[in-house]
Amino acid sequence: MPDDAVVTEEGVKEKSPAPTNEEGAKTGEESPASQEEGVKEKSPAPRHASAEDRIKYLWREDKKKEAIIAEKERYIAELELEAAKKEANTGKPRREDFDTEEAFDDARMVFVEKRVDKKLAEEKARQRAEEDVRQRRQLWEGFDETAAKLDPAKYPDLDKAMNGDGVRYSGLSSEFVRTSPVGPQLAYHFYQNPDLATKIGIMPIYLQTEALLDLQSEIVKSAAPRISGAPNPVTPLGSGGGIVEKDPDKMTDKEWQEWRNKTKKIL
Numbered sequence: 312m313p314d315d316a317v318v319t320e321e322g323v324k325e326k327s328p329a330p331t332n333e334e335g336a337k338t339g340e341e342s343p344a345s346q347e348e349g350v351k352e353k354s355p356a357p358r359h360a361s362a363e364d365r366i367k368y369l370w371r372e373d374k375k376k377e378a379i380i381a382e383k384e385r386y387i388a389e390l391e392l393e394a395a396k397k398e399a400n401t402g403k404p405r406r407e408d409f410d411t412e413e414a415f416d417d418a419r420m421v422f423v424e425k426r427v428d429k430k431l432a433e434e435k436a437r438q439r440a441e442e443d444v445r446q447r448r449q450l451w452e453g454f455d456e457t458a459a460k461l462d463p464a465k466y467p468d469l470d471k472a473m474n475g476d477g478v479r480y481s482g483l484s485s486e487f488v489r490t491s492p493v494g495p496q497l498a499y500h501f502y503q504n505p506d507l508a509t510k511i512g513i514m515p516i517y518l519q520t521e522a523l524l525d526l527q528s529e530i531v532k533s534a535a536p537r538i539s540g541a542p543n544p545v546t547p548l549g550s551g552g553g554i555v556e557k558d559p560d561k562m563t564d565k566e567w568q569e570w571r572n573k574t575k576k577i578l
Contacts, residue, residue, distance in 0.1 A: 458495035469495065472502035479505065481512035487523045496530045497523075 402425075404418035458473060466472070478501045480488070488497045501508040511522045562570060 453492075454489055454494045457492070461495060466495075466499050468502070469499060472499040476502065477505050478502055478508045479512060480508055481519065483516060483519050484508060484512055484523060487520075487527075491523075491527055493527060493530045493534065496534065497527065500526065500530065 402422060404415060404422055406415050409415040409418060454473075458469060461469060463469065472478075473495060475485075475498070478498075480501070484501075488494050488501070491497055511519055514522065557566070557570075
């Protein structure tokens with residue numbers, strides 16, 4: 312019977328419990344639990360049946376590293392190429408393209424001056440665009456102000472006309488109506504005659520311009536107050552002392568003598 316076995320009252324043999332870590336430390340032996348923990352902490356190294364298998368494994372690992380490095384180098388090369396293209400597109404001079412430092416400096420100076428001129432041109436274009444928008448806004452405000460002064464009884468449905476309901480404008484016609492001093496009247500005319508707007512809209516640009524200008528002139532003339540071409544009325548005798556506009560043959564002797572005397576004075 313082994314020394315570590317004991318007999319219980321039932322007669323069953325049991326082994327004494329395994330020594331703990333502390334007991335193992337006292338005896339200088341490691342417990343099975345501590346041995347298992349040590350195995351878990353260590354990462355298992357690949358095992359190969361032969362040296363040839365080991366060499367093949369290391370070769371594959373090297374190839375993986377080389378592929379990763381090659382991919383990174385390719386990506387870096389693409390970035391460098393893209394940067395070079397951007398630099399070439401801007402026309403920025405490069406030192407390697409010049410034989411002397413002086414030539415390189417001159418090229419850089421020209422490059423900077425061109426960049427400055429380009430920026431100034433872009434700024435001027437931006438300012439012109441803003442000015443065009445401001446002027447167009449003022450003209451459109453004038454369009455609304457002119458419409459507000461028109462007689463609603465004379466221009467019924469003017470709001471529909473100003474919105475272009477049922478009218479097919481060309482780009483030129485629409486801009487012309489909006490900026491004309493009689494724009495609302497033009498819009499109302501096209502609202503009443505939509506076929507005319509369509510007819511003008513399909514004309515060449517120069518014919519559109521002529522037709523719109525002619526129509527504008529007609530509206531301006533019709534809106535102007537009419538001046539009568541009749542002569543001023545005759546002033547009767549005794550109301551101002553003017554010359555009597557009467558046939559001399561029908562005058563009495565006295566009237567004729569007065570008329571004659573006045574005529575001599577005028578002459």
